[in-house]
Each structure stands twice: as C-alpha cells, then as structure tokens.
Amino acid sequence: MFWGVAAVPQVLRRHPGTEGEQGEVRAKMDQIEAEKEKLLAKIAASRARLEALDATSAASSPQARLATALAASPAGAKVASAGKPEEGDEASSRLRMALPLVPLGAFPLISAKESADRSAALLTSTQPPGALQYSVAGWSPPIDSAAYDAMTREFPRALPAKAVFQRSRMFLTQNFGMTPSNTILGTSICPDEINNGKGGFADLANTYWGEYFPLGGLGGLPLVGKTGWGAFSHHCPDDGNIFVMYGPHVGISEVGGIGKFNRVGQNDASSACGAFVGAYKQTMNWSGEREKLDGSDMEQQFIRSELAPFTKGISQTEDPMSALAYKAFDIVDKQMEGILSMDFGPGRLVLLGGIQVNTPVGFPDHFQPMKFEVRQLGKPNKDILYKAFLPSMSTDVAMKDWTSWTPSS
Numbered sequence: 001m002f003w004g005v006a007a008v009p010q011v012l013r014r015h016p017g018t019e020g021e022q023g024e025v026r027a028k029m030d031q032i033e034a035e036k037e038k039l040l041a042k043i044a045a046s047r048a049r050l051e052a053l054d055a056t057s058a059a060s061s062p063q064a065r066l067a068t069a070l071a072a073s074p075a076g077a078k079v080a081s082a083g084k085p086e087e088g089d090e091a092s093s094r095l096r097m098a099l100p101l102v103p104l105g106a107f108p109l110i111s112a113k114e115s116a117d118r119s120a121a122l123l124t125s126t127q128p129p130g131a132l133q134y135s136v137a138g139w140s141p142p143i144d145s146a147a148y149d150a151m152t153r154e155f156p157r158a159l160p161a162k163a164v165f166q167r168s169r170m171f172l173t174q175n176f177g178m179t180p181s182n183t184i185l186g187t188s189i190c191p192d193e194i195n196n197g198k199g200g201f202a203d204l205a206n207t208y209w210g211e212y213f214p215l216g217g218l219g220g221l222p223l224v225g226k227t228g229w230g231a232f233s234h235h236c237p238d239d240g241n242i243f244v245m246y247g248p249h250v251g252i253s254e255v256g257g258i259g260k261f262n263r264v265g266q267n268d269a270s271s272a273c274g275a276f277v278g279a280y281k282q283t284m285n286w287s288g289e290r291e292k293l294d295g296s297d298m299e300q301q302f303i304r305s306e307l308a309p310f311t312k313g314i315s316q317t318e319d320p321m322s323a324l325a326y327k328a329f330d331i332v333d334k335q336m337e338g339i340l341s342m343d344f345g346p347g348r349l350v351l352l353g354g355i356q357v358n359t360p361v362g363f364p365d366h367f368q369p370m371k372f373e374v375r376q377l378g379k380p381n382k383d384i385l386y387k388a389f390l391p392s393m394s395t396d397v398a399m400k401d402w403t404s405w406t407p408s409s
C-alpha cells in the first residue's frame with residue numbers, strides 16, 4: 001500500500017489511539033513511580049520517628065544496621081557489593097539512600113527495578129539508528145508514520161537524543177575517565193525553544209554534565225568567537241577536560257516535511273531552523289558579492305554571507321531542505337574549528353558535532369552525529385564516531401560524506 005503525503009493525515013486519523021495510549025501508559029508509570037517515592041518517604045519518616053524515641057538505638061549506627069540487614073538478604077548483598085553507584089542514576093541513588101530504612105522485603109523489588117532500568121538503557125542505547133525498539137519505546141515516531149519515513153530517508157544516522165546522550169556519556173567515562181567533576185560542557189545550538197525542551201538533547205547533557213557554557217547563536221553557530229572560546233575554555237577544571245556539543249537543527253513536520261515543524265499552539269507548520277531556511281530564501285538571488293556586516297542583524301547577516309555561495313547548488317538537489325541541513329552543519333563546524341584552541345591545559349577536548357533533528361511533538365529530539373573526536377596536546381586526534389555511534393551501520397550509508405560537498409555549478 002502506498003501512502004502519499006496527502007493520504008497521511010487520514011492514516012493518522014484512523015489510528016487516533018496510538019499516541020494517546022503511549023501517553024496513558026507513561027502517565028500510569030509516572031504515577032506508580034510517584035506513589036513508590038511517597039511510600040519510601042513515609043517509611044523513612046516513621047523509622048526516623050521510632051529511632052528518635054528509642055534510646056537503645058543510639059548504640060548501633062545506621063551503617064551497622066544496614067550491614068546486618070544486607071547480609072540477611074541475598075538480593076541486598078548484591079546491592080551492597082555493587083560498589084559505587086553509577087553517576088547520574090538519580091533514581092538508584094535515591095533508592096540506595098533509603099536502603100537502611102526500607103523493610104527487608106523491599107530489597108528484591110529494588111534490585112529488580114535497578115536491573116530492569118539498566119537493561120532498558122543498554123538495550124535502547126545500543127540499537128542502530130531507525131531501530132524498531134526506539135519507536136516501541138516512544139523515543140522515535142512510529143515506523144508507519146510519515147515523520148519516521150522522512151527522518152530515516154534523509155537522516156539515516158539519527159538516534160534519539162537519549163541514546164546519543166547515553167552512548168557519548170558511557171564512551172567518555174569508560175575510555176577517558178571523564179566525569180562531571182573533571183569536565184566542563186560547552187554547547188552551540190540554535191536558541192529556538194524546540195531545542196531546549198525537557199528531556200531533549202541539550203537538557204539531558206546540561207543536567208548530567210552540570211556547568212555549561214552556551215557558545216551558540218542563531219543556527220547553532222558559535223558566534224561568541226575566539227574571545228568567547230577563550231573565556232569558556234579557561235573555566236575548565238584544573239588539568240580537566242572540555243566537552244563541546246554543537247550543530248544546526250532541522251525540523252520534521254507530522255506529514256514528513258523536512259525543514260518544517262508543528263509548534264505547540266500553532267495550526268500551520270513553520271520553518272526549522274528558521275534562521276537557515278530564512279537565509280536560504282534571502283540568498284536565492286545572490287549577487288555574488290559577500291554581504292557586509294553592519295551590526296543591525298549580525299548573526300543572520302553572517303549566516304547569509306556563509307550560505308550564499310551554496311544556495312543555488314542546494315536548490316538544485318532532490319530535497320533542498322535536507323541538503324540545507326547538511327550544509328548548515330558544514331558551516332557551523334567550520335566556525336567551531338575556526339574559534340577553538342588547545343591552549344586550555346593538558347586535558348582532553350572532545351567535539352561532538354551533528355545535526356539535531358526535531359521530530360514531531362511527543363517524540364524526543366533526535367541527533368545525527370557527524371563528528372566525534374578527541375584531541376589532546378601532543379597527541380594525534382582520535383576519531384571515535386564509528387566506535388561510539390554506528391556499530392551496525394552499512395559502510396556506504398555511514399561513509400556518505402557531506403563535509404566535502406560542493407555546489408553544482
């Protein structure tokens with residue numbers, strides 16, 4: 001059965017329950033989670049009250065009671081010997097904090113929850129781009145939707161933001177010992193509100209890595225320049241590392257339109273990225289002369305001046321909005337390489353550049369990694385893109401190289 005673009009809204013109407021059902025299940029899970037938290041807090045509170053009343057409890061420390069309790073439970077012993085809790089795993093940390101106060105019967109439940117969480121994260125974060133599991137988990141649009149078709153066709157290496165975050169975090173921590181305490185994060189993404197939603201790519205990274213320095217202007221261009229880079233890089237912890245995530249963004253509408261996005265509260269889809277799509281339209285009849293920057297609209301003028309020589313070539317491609325997104329990455333990457341320097345210290349500089357794909361509302365952002373590199377003074381640059389992100393990609397898809405792409409004359 002062929003679904004043309006015009007047929008898609010009817011198709012979506014025929015399955016009105018899918019998104020609602022997913023939302024309902026998620027809401028129910030949240031409710032259970034909240035109730036459990038409340039229960040744990042209640043147990044903790046009554047235990048604390050009892051202990052305050054019981055004069056004899058002063059003789060045995062909470063640590064000693066915990067050790068006794070753990071030894072008495074096989075599941076608990078496993079928890080106790082699991083060692084340092086995984087950083088960033090807030091739910092697990094909270095549960096561990098509550099352990100001394102939880103009745104013994106709860107240990108197997110906590111242990112089961114922990115291993116379920118861990119295997120879910122691992123399963124979903126190691127699936128290849130476009131995998132069915134991402135759609136089933138509600139991280140990607142359903143595989144029978146127009147948005148899924150458009151995304152996998154034009155951005156075949158895009159992964160859900162959560163998977164990109166998890167893979168980059170695990171890779172950097174396991175291979176280079178990078179943690180929030182020895183690393184500063186810099187981001188260069190377009191200020192558009194659709195890039196800054198909760199659970200999105202930027203939000204996940206900012207929340208985990210902690211301190212971060214926004215370098216980005218319109219279109220994700222690091223327009224703070226060399227001065228901004230200097231300030232940012234010298235805020236890195238002593239002998240510590242810098243992690244920079246950057247790139248342009250491109251919207252996908254519910255009917256699979258590239259460069260378009262259905263914003264909350266608006267009936268019609270609008271451009272995303274508005275700055276790059278705007279510059280593309282504004283330079284359609286380019287005179288061939290580089291635009292002068294007069295200070296009235298610096299960032300957009302800069303984008304136009306960088307994009308103009310390529311506009312004609314882009315307009316002749318099969319899907320200009322897709323080609324524009326790839327060219328936008330090229331421009332953002334060139335600007336990033338132009339401002340960065342390694343004079344911040346002996347630590348590592350990690351660059352994670354790519355194209356942020358804004359999938360329709362209700363589905364977390366996606367990100368197509370284009371560059372993942374580790375640099376360190378006196379050592380050759382290390383390309384870790386394929387190791388970290390593309391374990392099961394076919395070579396010809398993975399090797400499609402847009403960075404050296406030039407417009408047709």
Ligand SMILES: [Zn+2]
Pocket residue numbers: 190191192218219220249272273274275276
């Ligand atoms: Zn934008």
